[in-house]
Amino acid sequence: MGTQASRTTLITGAASGMGAALARHLTTLGERVIGVDLHDAEICADLTVPAERAALVERVRRLAPSIDAVVACAGVSPPVPGDTLVAVNYFGVTDLLPRLLPLLQRASEPRVVVISSLASLHPVDARLVALCLESDEAAARDHAAKIGAQSYASSKRALTQWIRRTAVLPGWADAGVLLNGVAPGIVKTPMVAPLLETAQGREALAAGVPTAVHDYATAEQIVPLLAFLASPANGYMVGQIPFIDGGADVLLRGEAAL
Template sequence: MNGLRDKGVLVTGAASGIGAATVQRLLTEGAKVVGVDLADDPPAGLGGAGFGYRRADVLDAAAIAAAVADVVAAAGRLDGVVHSAGVAGGGPVHLLPDEEWDRVVDVNLKGTFVVTRAALLQMLEQDRVDGERGAIVNLSSIEGLEGTAGGSSYNASKGGVVLLTKNTAIDYGPSGIRANAICPGFIETPLFDSVVGLPGMEQAREGLRHEHKLRRFGRAEEVAAVAAFLVSGDASFVSGQAIAVDGGYLAGRDHHVTEMMGLGER
């Protein structure tokens, strides 16, 4: 992929799921990557040459600033950020305690703000390279683009991520900084399994699978490929976008009509 070799990239949520897959993809492309997560150490097998890791909470501004400094020490500058850290949550609004709302919105939305702010403070001080000072990629969700039953706090937080990303693209585009959001469909990750893998969710899981027009859930590496593209020079004219990586989930509803037309799974 064009423009990633020796580039310095910060990846949050790096110890599992989409974040871990993104670390591996960026390293394969020759980038120098610092991963951030709450785990004390990255899982065995994650990383390689050009990889550093820091335990940090995305709500800890000092720790995130230190992680940015780690990237600069390794690569000379912060060329990109892939902010993947997040938590699941939700429920009917009338049954949702304040502390549960705060937990989800704080990690998913305020965490995006904290990471974005740290990235911008560094990028604004850098010289332009090929017209750019850096690129920010935030992980939202298809549930940040449309409602879902019981989504409440999660959907609100991910919708906020989309608009915060668009405003970042507007405000900092003149300074040579791009910002985009990825809105994955349902991706087979530990976070996905923690919700959809619960007992009693079998019917809901099958319904969700069916609404992906490719009739399957996504893989973390499929989202990582888009994240790597958006950080790379190949995406030099892409900014302010909320890109669905969703197997056709948001294309529209099926209602099992494809089966009636003889176009169902075969």
């Protein structure tokens, strides 16, 4: 059985935000981190391009014979166009992770963690969610381009469903590959910074993501949960997407357990 210090973790979106914070944390623990991002990373790749996803996997295979964990942090939000939102947030995860599965299956205690969002609870476009879950990327991207900003919540809803559906498929949990997600609320990252800079943006965030605490999270406050789910210490969670949101889920859904 490997120790955490000897593990190799692949992080998408490693150049900024939660991905960068997690990379720093794991590096201090002695882990090897393979970072993926558009720039400033060990592997530079555009996850909107299917061919680059495939090439990324080949580059990872040349760097490491096996991968102990993958943490999919890469994501974009409005005002990014809808087709890009769904390409990164959904297909940049769901097309990539199965390609990495053989490398994970070679590890002794493999783990996969995916960043979803509290936005998965917001109103969504059912057609886009269905197209995503049908793996019809061309049609999903075309539809997302038409509906714009709602593609964000829709891509995250589809991603949450994909995590729960995939985690129990053959080759995943039964092979020791434990797949889980995390649903943050507002995190003070470069992606959110433009909204926090204006009164209108802050009001919009507060309306969609109410909190019971007095501030939004820093990336470093999300890292301990990500690190746990990606580690051997997580030996039994499968297909779960815990909310780490300052109470937003409770304020939005009340006492409802499901």
